[in-house]
Amino acid sequence: MSADIQRSIDAVWRIESPRLIAVLTRMLRDVGVAEELTQDVLVTALEHWPRRGVPDNPGAWLMTAAKRRAIDFLRRRKVLERKHAQLGHELESEQGQPAADIEASMDDEIGDDLLRLMFVACHPVLSTDARVALTLRLLGGLTTGEIARAYLQPEPTIAQRIVRAKRTLADKKVAFEVPRAAELRERLDSVLEVIYLVFNEGYTATAGDDWMRPDLCGEALRLGRVLVGLMPGEAEVHGLVALMEIHASRERARVDAEGRPVLLLEQNRAQWDRLLIRRGLDALERAAKAGLAGPYTVQAMIAACHARALTVQATDWVRIAQLYETLAQMTPSPVVELNRAVAISRAFGAQSGLDLVDALAADQALDNYHLLPSVRGDLLGMLGRVDEAREEFRRAAALAGNARERQLLLQRAADCGREAASS
């Protein structure tokens, strides 16, 4: 196969595979087989199209071909006799309908199937790592190799992870459905968590030499935008997308020319992507219309406070401190408290913030979290206690997992001495 065709296959796979896999999973109740058959259909199509011409509607063509293959599969296995009759009927009745009607009804159905697939890929029977890999594979259309590269893992590790995840789903007989009311909340949280995990791994890589891996941010944003289309009534879906859009808007500003991280308050705000900010603020408005704010929406509101401030001085720190308090009530965590302390220090003075941070430090929950000494160093520096500040930055550097971040913290430790000498 020529390189051109291979690249076309990759592109078509990316666009079409999630829908095809979703529909076939509904028909076959087996994600693994659905994926294999989808791959077969795609390869066949791309062998035939160059000779016979690409059909007018490649999506519909592939869908019909995939459904046929699924029915053949069921027939061969002689399983689910009644199901097979029903599906055959579905396909035949579609053939009798005008094309536009088929497309419209197909779109709705496919949407439902995609949503089910998302819930299955993010099912709590799977480990977090498995959920992430499976979601990127099945819904993002990434190849195993691409996922492996993005996560700096050997390809066989990811391939195994995906195979095992599919087996677990089959063994546990995970239902291909959107969970009902009571269960929905928790299951949706898992979907949102997976998307946000992918985003965060891209935004602040937990390992490796690069501070960011923007491709992963892009994948997460895309998944989030797709989910918004599938669940437009869920406030938190809009909230998560708003949060990711606004964070992504800072991508250009948060790394300097040498690849070093630039802190939020030191970023050149002219480099923030206004298009993404606008998209984020729009998403936030839709979240407000859809219902009560949850943790993602509140975090997006905090991010929006920064996005709206054209200068650091214009930041509404009182509002940010309030929002962190709201967030702390929803999801109590020492990390949220630490952020609240930062906002309070900006709104009401460094000492108020330091009091909170000291209380947190005494609690020991954040003993291994590099941002605690980092924030403490910051506040001590503002209060002129440079020797203590330097010590805190060094401690923070020793705890930081990201190489770029560690360098930044060591630099800040060194700067403490210099500032003291020059003042």
Add this chain to the structure above:
Amino acid sequence: MRFMVMVRANRESESGAMPSAQRLAEMGKFNEELVKAGVMLAAEGLRASSLGARVRFSGSKRSVIDGPFAETKELIAGFWLWQVRSLDEAIEWVKRCPNPFDGESEIEIRQVFEAEDFG
């Protein structure tokens, strides 16, 4: 990565006439697909160049030239901003776009610089 996808102008778009209801509907459906796939970042249609202007730079001098502009094929009639993983994916999407005009049309795909390109 992001791509700017531009529809080249022609006599029809330069005439200032609005596209037919059918074409708007087809384009609307295509745009909906792009949104659903999480690909679409922005989309705008541009009015005829007779309503635009150019500012020409020559050293430190600037001179304003009012539209319309003669070289229709060099103009653009509208654009999208897409987020996709490759040029091939952008091409695949463009192939699915309804023909923007009767007869001959052209759509140009250009990659946008990203933050890391400046690193």
